Amino acid sequence: MLQFQTIPVTPFAQNATLLWDDQTQDAVLTDVGGDAEILLQEVASRHLNLQAIWLTHGHLDHVSGVPALLQHQSVTVLGPHQEDDFLLQKLPEITRQYQFPECPVFTPTHWLSDGDMVSVGNHYFQVLHIPGHTPGSVVYYCEAAKLLIAGDVLFLESVGRSDFPRGDGPTLLRGIREKLYTLPDDVQVITGHGAYTTIGHEKTHNPYVRAA
Ligand SMILES: [Zn+2]
Numbered sequence: 001m002l003q004f005q006t007i008p009v010t011p012f013a014q015n016a017t018l019l020w021d022d023q024t025q026d027a028v029l030t031d032v033g034g035d036a037e038i039l040l041q042e043v044a045s046r047h048l049n050l051q052a053i054w055l056t057h058g059h060l061d062h063v064s065g066v067p068a069l070l071q072h073q074s075v076t077v078l079g080p081h082q083e084d085d086f087l088l089q090k091l092p093e094i095t096r097q098y099q100f101p102e103c104p105v106f107t108p109t110h111w112l113s114d115g116d117m118v119s120v121g122n123h124y125f126q127v128l129h130i131p132g133h134t135p136g137s138v139v140y141y142c143e144a145a146k147l148l149i150a151g152d153v154l155f156l157e158s159v160g161r162s163d164f165p166r167g168d169g170p171t172l173l174r175g176i177r178e179k180l181y182t183l184p185d186d187v188q189v190i191t192g193h194g195a196y197t198t199i200g201h202e203k204t205h206n207p208y209v210r211a212a
Pocket residue numbers: 057059133152
């Protein structure tokens with residue numbers, strides 16, 4: 001079975017998520033925004049084999065723990081979409097500005113594109129590119145487990161901000177309507193901050209974007 005545990009990291013309480021296959025003990029971490037040692041302790045306490053980091057987008061609270069984690073353990077870094085490279089290039093400056101531990105520029109092992117498949121153990125996730133919060137935002141959808149790692153695209157009765165550099169509100173809402181509201185209602189959504197939700201709940205309660 002696919003298991004998960006969310007661990008809020010950084011002063012922004014960003015939901016880094018440990019995903020693992022309890023048959024193979026293979027694991028990935030999503031959005032290593034900081035607190036790399038706490039995340040690695042969680043991996044070790046569950047006796048998991050960490051294989052990769054999956055990133056949803058290039059904002060500092062989602063990525064700035066990656067170089068620190070890689071110093072402890074060499075794993076593959078997947079995502080986000082290459083359109084977010086401009087954010088990764090600015091990490092030293094932005095982490096200083098927000099008084100985060102300074103983070104060097106890094107490049108993921110592989111950028112991801114819409115329709116790519118990634119896996120943890122025997123569980124497969126489809127990559128959906130949903131720009132608007134950032135141009136390179138992706139989400140990860142496991143059809144079999146009905147689980148979505150949504151980053152800052154969709155929140156409980158809210159959506160990601162689009163007033164950051166290269167944000168685009170109409171594009172974000174269209175992406176949510178076309179790519180997320182077409183998923184089954186009982187898909188559980190792990191959001192980038194705060195509470196989980198479901199696709200069905202958002203289709204009927206989200207004040208920013210209702211089902212068409
Ligand atoms: Zn963000």
